[in-house]
Amino acid sequence: MLDASPPRKKLVEVKNLKMYFPIHTGLLRRHTGDVKAVDDISFDIYEGETLGLVGESGCGKSTAGRALIRLYELTSGSVTIDGVDIATLSAEQLRLKRPTMQMVFQDPQASLNPRMTVSAIIGEPLDEHTTLTKAEKLARIYELMDAVGLNRNFANRYPHAFSGGQRQRIGIARALALNPKFIVCDEPIAALDVSIQAQVVNLLEDLQEKFGLTYLFISHDLSMVRHIADRVAVMYLGQIMELSARDALYADPLHPYAKALLSAVPEPDPAKAARARIILQGDVPSPANPPKGCNFCTRCPQVIPVCREVQPALTEVAPGRFVACHLVQPTALTAGPTGGTEAKEHNQQGATR
Amino acid sequence: MTDTLPAAAVEAAFKPPRSQWRDVWDQFRTHKGAMVGAVVLALLIFFVLFGAFIWRIDPAFIEPDAVKMIRSRNQPPSWAHPLGTDQLGRDMLARMIAGGRVSLAVGLTAMLIAILLGTTVGVLAGYFRRLDGPLMRMTDLFLALPLLPLLLVMVLLFRDKLAGVFGPELGTFLLIVFAIGVTSWMQSARIVRGEVLALKEREFVLAARSIGTPSRRMILRHILPNVMSPIMVAATLGIASAIITESALSFLGLGFPPDFPTWGRLLFDGVDYLQQYPERVIWPGLAISLTVLSVNYIGDGLRDALDPRIRGR
Numbered sequence: 053m054l055d056a057s058p059p060r061k062k063l064v065e066v067k068n069l070k071m072y073f074p075i076h077t078g079l080l081r082r083h084t085g086d087v088k089a090v091d092d093i094s095f096d097i098y099e100g101e102t103l104g105l106v107g108e109s110g111c112g113k114s115t116a117g118r119a120l121i122r123l124y125e126l127t128s129g130s131v132t133i134d135g136v137d138i139a140t141l142s143a144e145q146l147r148l149k150r151p152t153m154q155m156v157f158q159d160p161q162a163s164l165n166p167r168m169t170v171s172a173i174i175g176e177p178l179d180e181h182t183t184l185t186k187a188e189k190l191a192r193i194y195e196l197m198d199a200v201g202l203n204r205n206f207a208n209r210y211p212h213a214f215s216g217g218q219r220q221r222i223g224i225a226r227a228l229a230l231n232p233k234f235i236v237c238d239e240p241i242a243a244l245d246v247s248i249q250a251q252v253v254n255l256l257e258d259l260q261e262k263f264g265l266t267y268l269f270i271s272h273d274l275s276m277v278r279h280i281a282d283r284v285a286v287m288y289l290g291q292i293m294e295l296s297a298r299d300a301l302y303a304d305p306l307h308p309y310a311k312a313l314l315s316a317v318p319e320p321d322p323a324k325a326a327r328a329r330i331i332l333q334g335d336v337p338s339p340a341n342p343p344k345g346c347n348f349c350t351r352c353p354q355v356i357p358v359c360r361e362v363q364p365a366l367t368e369v370a371p372g373r374f375v376a377c378h379l380v381q382p383t384a385l386t387a388g389p390t391g392g393t394e395a396k397e398h399n400q401q402g403a404t405r
Numbered sequence: 406m407t408d409t410l411p412a413a414a415v416e417a418a419f420k421p422p423r424s425q426w427r428d429v430w431d432q433f434r435t436h437k438g439a440m441v442g443a444v445v446l447a448l449l450i451f452f453v454l455f456g457a458f459i460w461r462i463d464p465a466f467i468e469p470d471a472v473k474m475i476r477s478r479n480q481p482p483s484w485a486h487p488l489g490t491d492q493l494g495r496d497m498l499a500r501m502i503a504g505g506r507v508s509l510a511v512g513l514t515a516m517l518i519a520i521l522l523g524t525t526v527g528v529l530a531g532y533f534r535r536l537d538g539p540l541m542r543m544t545d546l547f548l549a550l551p552l553l554p555l556l557l558v559m560v561l562l563f564r565d566k567l568a569g570v571f572g573p574e575l576g577t578f579l580l581i582v583f584a585i586g587v588t589s590w591m592q593s594a595r596i597v598r599g600e601v602l603a604l605k606e607r608e609f610v611l612a613a614r615s616i617g618t619p620s621r622r623m624i625l626r627h628i629l630p631n632v633m634s635p636i637m638v639a640a641t642l643g644i645a646s647a648i649i650t651e652s653a654l655s656f657l658g659l660g661f662p663p664d665f666p667t668w669g670r671l672l673f674d675g676v677d678y679l680q681q682y683p684e685r686v687i688w689p690g691l692a693i694s695l696t697v698l699s700v701n702y703i704g705d706g707l708r709d710a711l712d713p714r715i716r717g718r
Contacts, residue, residue, distance in 0.1 A: 118611070123611055123615055147619065150615065150616060153615075154615060154616075155611075155612065155615045157611070157612055158608070159608055162607055162608040163608035163609050163612045164609055164612075165609040165613075165626075165627050165631070166631070166713060166714060167631060167711075167712070167713055168626075169425070176613065176616055176618065180617055180618055181616075181617065212713065223612070230616075
C-alpha cells in the first residue's frame with residue numbers, strides 16, 4: 053500500500069499545477085487579481101490505486117479534479133496522464149485523449165441531461181469516440197448497465213425517473229463507457245444518503261477491481277475516504293498540506309491542519325469518544341488574497357514566526373509521507389510509518405526554523 | 406437496490422428503446438388545449454388554402470356598373486354574401502379567404518426567420534464568450550432602432566427592386582417577411598442567451614466536455630433541447646406580432662397594395678365603419694385572435710410534450 057514498495061507505474065503525474073481564476077474589476081474590467089483556487093500542487097497517482105483528496109469546502113478539491121482532466125485551462129503546470137502531458141495538447145488531440153480519463157460528478161441530478169434517455173446518456177461517449185453500429189452500441193450500453201447494476205428496462209427512461217443512487221450509477225456507466233484508465237470521482241457520494249453512499253462506494257470498488265481503474269476520489273467525508281483510498285492528500289486553501297498513505301495518515305497525522313481535520317471525524321464507539329477535538333479559530337482566508345508564508349498560518353494552533361514569512365514546501369518527511377510544514381522536518385528516526393509520536397513532537401519543536 | 410436482476414430475467418423482461426417522437430406525440434395528444442388549438446389551426450389553414458376553390462368569388466371583384474356597385478355596398482350577411490360586402494361591394498368571405506392566406510404565410514414565415522435569427526444569435530452569444538460582447542451589442546443596436554421608420558426605409562429602398570425580380574406580390578411578400586423577421590429577433594436572442602449562459606454552467610455540459618463532445622454537437626444535443634421552452638413561447642407570440650406588424654405596414658401603404666386583402670388590412674379598413682358595421686372588424690379580428698390563440702396552445706402543448714419531466718404525467 054505504501055508507495056515506497058517496488059516501483060509501480062505512475063499513471064498520473066501532476067507538477068506545479070496552478071489554477072487561477074482572474075478577477076476583473078472596474079469600468080474597464082481590468083485584471084486586478086486572481087482567485088488562487090489551486091496554487092502549485094504536485095502529486096502522483098499510481099496505476100490501480102485510489103488517491104483520496106480531502107479538505108473543507110472551497111479548498112480547491114473539485115477545481116483540482118477538474119483541472120486534472122483539463123475541464124479548465126490550466127494557469128500553469130503540467131498534468132501527465134499515461135505518458136502524455138494533457139496540459140499542452142491541442143483541442144483535437146485532447147479530444148482523442150479523452151477516453152483515457154473520465155469523471156464522475158458530484159450531483160447526479162445536474163450531471164445528467166434531463167432531456168436525454170439513459171441509453172442516450174450512456175451512449176454519448178460511444179457516439180463521440182467509436183464507430184459502432186446501432187446494435188453494437190445498444191449491446192455495449194446494456195453491458196454497461198449490467199456492470200453498474202441497472203435494469204436494462206430502464207434504458208428508455210429519463211433521469212428524473214430515478215433515485216439519486218440510480219442516477220449516480222448512470223453517471224458511472226457513462227464514465228466507464230470508453231474503458232478509461234483514470235476516473236476523477238468528484239464527491240460522487242456527497243449528494244446521496246448514507247445507505248446509498250455505501251452501495252455506490254462498493255460499486256466503485258468492484259469496478260476498480262474488475263477493470264483495473266485508477267481513481268482520484270475527491271470527498272469531504274473522511275470516513276468514506278478512509279474506506280476507499282490507498283493514499284490521501286489533505287488540501288487547504290489551494291495547497292496540499294499532507295500526502296500520506298491512508299493508514300499512516302489516520303493513525304498519526306503530521307500536519308497541524310490534518311490533525312485538526314481528522315480530530316473532527318465522529319467516533320461511533322462511545323467508549324473511545326473522549327478523543328480531544330482540535331477546534332480551529334477564525335475563518336478560511338480568501339483564496340484571492342492568501343496570507344504570506346504558510347497558507348494555514350492564520351489559524352494554525354502551533355504557529356511560529358517563520359510560518360508567516362516563508363511558505364513551506366511539500367517534502368517527504370518519512371517514506372511515503374509528504375508534509376508541507378515548518379514544524380515537521382525530515383527525520384531519520386522513522387523506522388516504521390507510525391513510530392513514536394511523542395518523540396517526534398519534541399523533535400519538531402526543537403528543530404524549528 | 407432491486408434493479409440487479411439475474412440476466413435471464415432481464416433478458417425476458419427486456420424491451421428495446423423506442424422512438425422518442427412517439428412519446429412526444431402521445432403526450433401531445435393528452436393536452437386538450439393543444440389538440441383543440443391544432444384542430445382550429447388546421448381548419449384555418451384549410452379555410453385559407455382551399456376556401457377559394459369552394460367559394461369562387463373574386464375577392465377584388467367590384468361591380469363595373471355604377472348603380473349596381475352602389476347597391477351592392479355594405480350589404481348585411483345574406484346567402485349571396487355570407488359575411489356581407491364591404492364599402493366597395495366586394496365579398497367579405499372571399500376577402501377573408503384571400504387575406505388569410507397572406508396573413509398566415511407572413512406570420513409563420515416572419516416568425517420562423519425571427520426565431521432562427523434570434524436563436525442563432527442567442528446561442529452563439531451565450532455559448533462562445535468571445536462572441537458575446539459583439540453580438541449582444543448588435544442586439545442592443547437593433548433594439549434601440551426605431552422599428553417603424555426602419556421598416557419604412559427598407560420598404561422604400563427595396564420594394565421596387567424586389568418587385569422587379571420576383572414580381573410585385575412575391576417581391577412584397579419577401580420584403581415584408583424579411584423586414585419583420587430582421588426587426589423582431591432581438592427579444593428571443595436575449596432570452597435564449599440568458600438561458601444558454603445558465604445551462605452552460607450545468608454539470609451535464611461539463612460532463613459532455615469531459616467526454617470530448619465538440620461545440621457544435623454540444624449545442625445541438627445539450628443546449629438547444631433545453632432552451633426549447635422559451636424559444637417556443639417567443640415563437641408563438643411572434644406569429645401574432647408579425648401579423649399585426651404586417652397590417653400596420655399595409656395600413657401605412659408600405660406593405661401590400663391597398664386593394665390586396667390581408668387580415669390586418671381588412672381590420673384597418675373596417676375600423677372606419679366600426680359603428681355602423683362592427684362585423685367587418687369582428688371577422689378579421691376573430692381570425693387573427695384564433696390563429697394566435699391556437700398557435701399559443703400548440704406551443705404550450707409542444708413544450709410540455711418535449712419535456713420528459715412533464716411527459717407521462
